[in-house]
Amino acid sequence: MISTKLKNIIVTAAVCVMALPIMAHAQTSIEKAFVAKSKLHNSIWKKHDPSSSIVIDHSAWSSFLSKYTARNSQGITLVAYGRVGAADKTALKNYLAALQATDVTRLNRNEQYAFWLNLYNASVVNVVLNNKRVSSVLKIKSNPLDFKGPFNDPVATVNGKTLTPDTIESGIVRPIWNDPNLHYGFNCAALGCPNLQSTAFTGKNVNSLLADAARTYINDPRGITIRNGAIIASKIYFWYSEDFGGEKGVIRHVTQYASPGLKEKLKGKTKIKAYEYDWRLNKSGASTGG
Numbered sequence: 001m002i003s004t005k006l007k008n009i010i011v012t013a014a015v016c017v018m019a020l021p022i023m024a025h026a027q028t029s030i031e032k033a034f035v036a037k038s039k040l041h042n043s044i045w046k047k048h049d050p051s052s053s054i055v056i057d058h059s060a061w062s063s064f065l066s067k068y069t070a071r072n073s074q075g076i077t078l079v080a081y082g083r084v085g086a087a088d089k090t091a092l093k094n095y096l097a098a099l100q101a102t103d104v105t106r107l108n109r110n111e112q113y114a115f116w117l118n119l120y121n122a123s124v125v126n127v128v129l130n131n132k133r134v135s136s137v138l139k140i141k142s143n144p145l146d147f148k149g150p151f152n153d154p155v156a157t158v159n160g161k162t163l164t165p166d167t168i169e170s171g172i173v174r175p176i177w178n179d180p181n182l183h184y185g186f187n188c189a190a191l192g193c194p195n196l197q198s199t200a201f202t203g204k205n206v207n208s209l210l211a212d213a214a215r216t217y218i219n220d221p222r223g224i225t226i227r228n229g230a231i232i233a234s235k236i237y238f239w240y241s242e243d244f245g246g247e248k249g250v251i252r253h254v255t256q257y258a259s260p261g262l263k264e265k266l267k268g269k270t271k272i273k274a275y276e277y278d279w280r281l282n283k284s285g286a287s288t289g290g
Contacts (some may be wrong), residue, residue, distance in 0.1 A: 034148065035239045039264035041171030042161055054107055056115055058200035060095035061122050064088060069196055070284070075220055077195035080284040081128055092126055100156050107203075113177060114201035119187040120168045121196060124189050125153040128281070136279045137189040151188070180244050180253055183236055184213035192222055192234060193277035211257075218257045222278070226265040230273035238275040247272055 040046070052290050057192045067088070070081045084092075099119050104112055106230070127150045138149040146152070151165045163171075165188075185201065186192040195218045197209055217223040217234070225232050237250045244250040248270060255266050 003184075004079075017229055023211050034107040034281060035141050036166040036170035038170050038174040038243065040165075040175045041167050042116060043258075044105065044159055044161065044173045045176060048109050048112055050108055052106055053109045055203060056099070056102060056107070056111055056113065057141070058095075058114065058202060060091055060098075061200040062123075064092055064125075065196060065198055065200065066096075071195070075195075075216070076222070076281050076282070077198075077282045079125065079128075079196065081125075081187070081281075084129055090131055092129070096122055096126060096156065097130070100158055102158070104158055111203035113173070114203050114206045116168055117201045117206070119156060119158070120165055120173075121185075121187050123168075124150070124187065127155065128154075128250070134281060136281055138279055144146075145268060148225055159229070163266065173242075178243075179210075179211040181207075181214050183215055183240060183243065185210050187282075189282055190237050190277070190279045191282050192238075193282065194223075196282075200210075201216060205215055206266060215257045218254045219259045219262060224254050224262065226262070229268070231269055231271070232274050232276060233272045235277035237272070 009011055026031055068084055069077050069170070071077050072078075084135045096119070099115065099122075102115070104115060107115060127140060128137060130133070136149075140150045142153050143149070148166075154162045155165055156163045156168075170187055173186075185206075186195075187193050187196045197213065199205075199209075201209055223234050233250065233254075237244060237254075241247060241250060244263075250270060250272065251266065255263055258266060
């Protein structure tokens with residue numbers, strides 16, 4: 001039996017997380033407590049072959065992105081989920097199956113990096129396609145108390161290990177690559193998230209695409225904005241602050257990629273006043289106004 005106290009904690013947490021699309025400025029310790037910690041899921045993921053010349057074919061994913069994504073006037077990449085036909089849904093599932101049939105331990109590190117980012121993003125898109133007419137990915141639930149959406153639900157099996165989106169991000173990529181820029185490569189199907197790229201990550205382009213994605217996001221109001229002289233930042237920098245070296249580390253990081261105008265406004269600032277995030281689905285036709 002679940003105690004009354006535990007039930008209250010679960011319900012409170014669920015309410016906090018489910019209210020995220022509305023409570024744009026709220027950031028609480030209980031919210032952060034439910035963010036996955038960076039911890040290696042299994043020692044198998046450390047294995048790689050530095051001399052490997054194996055190149056994974058991500059052309060099917062690139063084709064999907066080219067056909068069904070586009071940036072709106074605000075620079076936000078939206079997905080035309082409603083236009084995806086049966087043949088392309090099948091092609092996406094076949095691509096995901098091909099990734100899952102790969103022995104990832106035989107790849108070099110850059111190929112692995114691209115592999116995991118693409119697997120995560122394509123899996124999340126596939127989940128949304130399998131759940132029609134949702135206004136937010138958080139509304140995709142496996143049970144009534146599932147307040148994290150599909151991110152703790154199994155989406156793939158690689159090298160015999162069942163993986164969730166959270167496992168891919170925080171159980172593999174974060175602890176192995178320890179790279180702040182990785183956060184610009186994951187797209188959780190939300191308007192507040194860094195954009196889906198217009199092409200798949202590959203072993204050759206992964207680091208340059210992530211740097212470009214960092215620059216784009218940081219110089220967009222979704223990432224960093226200065227309001228009444230104070231820094232307002234994406235909740236990504238709150239949820240994963242340790243990956244950036246804490247609050248001051250976040251400011252140093254965003255300053256590195258900031259445009260001259262934003263960099264000037266960031267000078268001398270040592271605190272972030274508030275964090276925002278928009279959990280509405282990144283679908284074509286979505287209203288992205290404040």
